[in-house]
């Protein structure tokens with residue numbers, strides 16, 4: 001199913017929750033709506049679902065395969081929905097939870113008991129919970145419950161799958177496992193999927209494309225690689241990870257730091273990610289500033305080094321290097337070193353990254 005959102009503006013009273021959203025969701029893709037709390041992600045998802053309507057005071061339309069569904073009820077949109085909080089029926093077994101949508105279908109469309117049994121058994125295999133059919137939700141872990149919720153949504157063979165922070169309530173390790181699993185499952189089924197998340201890592205890892213939203217507006221739409229490596233603006237680069245802000249001027253591909261340019265135009269603003277900085281010797285001719293090493297965090301896949309500017313102790317710089325490079329350079333807390341950017345790029349609006 002292809003979904004198009006055209007010129008969509010949603011008001012809650014005088015408050016503009018969505019501001020002229022234009023978006024095309026391609027058949028079979030996994031699209032992540034990523035943004036901070038209150039940016040409008042859930043509102044957009046609920047409008048696609050039909051849980052929130054396009055009222056007379058609102059503007060725009062939502063099309064499913066070129067047909068306007070703006071006024072259609074959730075029941076007529078052929079969607080499956082999974083929320084953050086497990087919405088399983090407590091008094092029903094795993095099997096009955098998954099079978100629920102099939103059993104409540106009108107008699108004419110309803111499958112026979114045999115067919116329902118076959119279908120639920122297949123879904124249990126798909127979510128890797130065969131053998132759990134007769135358990136009750138309280139006998140499952142959080143991750144297992146969310147897999148059952150997903151199977152329940154898939155049972156009625158929806159054309160679109162809408163996921164609102166489905167792993168939000170789970171711990172980091174379970175989340176990481178489940179998102180890998182979801183990605184594989186979604187690719188296998190080829191079902192058009194929209195995932196709401198405020199977790200950058202989650203969006204970068206599972207999505208085919210990411211829509212970055214802030215204050216009801218789309219800031220950028222692109223593949224994970226595009227939004228991470230070619231952010232459209234300052235909001236996107238800041239939202240997608242740590243970033244260092246420097247002020248200065250670029251001359252012959254080299255950045256000359258000049259803190260007197262703070263509060264000036266965007267041309268003096270350079271945003272550089274921690275992994276795009278290098279630690280060099282204090283008198284390296286390509287160093288853009290001198291700094292003192294304040295803190296070294298060795299745990300994790302990269303070594304995180306926090307430094308303070310030598311000229312202004314209140315200013316910190318974050319650098320991420322590999323463990324190999326860290327050992328090779330033999331740096332320690334308290335060392336005075338130079339900082340050199342590995343590359344310089346500029347935004348369309350003038351700010352450099």
Ligand SMILES: Nc1ncnc2c1ncn2[C@@H]1O[C@H](COP(=O)(O)OP(=O)(O)OP(=O)(O)O)[C@@H](O)[C@H]1O
Pocket residue numbers: 012015017035036037038039040041042043044198
């Ligand atoms: N029914 C409503 N009535 C009034 N305001 C609403 C309603 N629903 C949402 N809002 C407001 O619209 C804005 C967007 O909310 P929304 O839930 O879409 O944000 P979100 O990006 O999903 O945030 P979160 O990550 O915190 O869930 C918020 O400021 C919220 O307070």
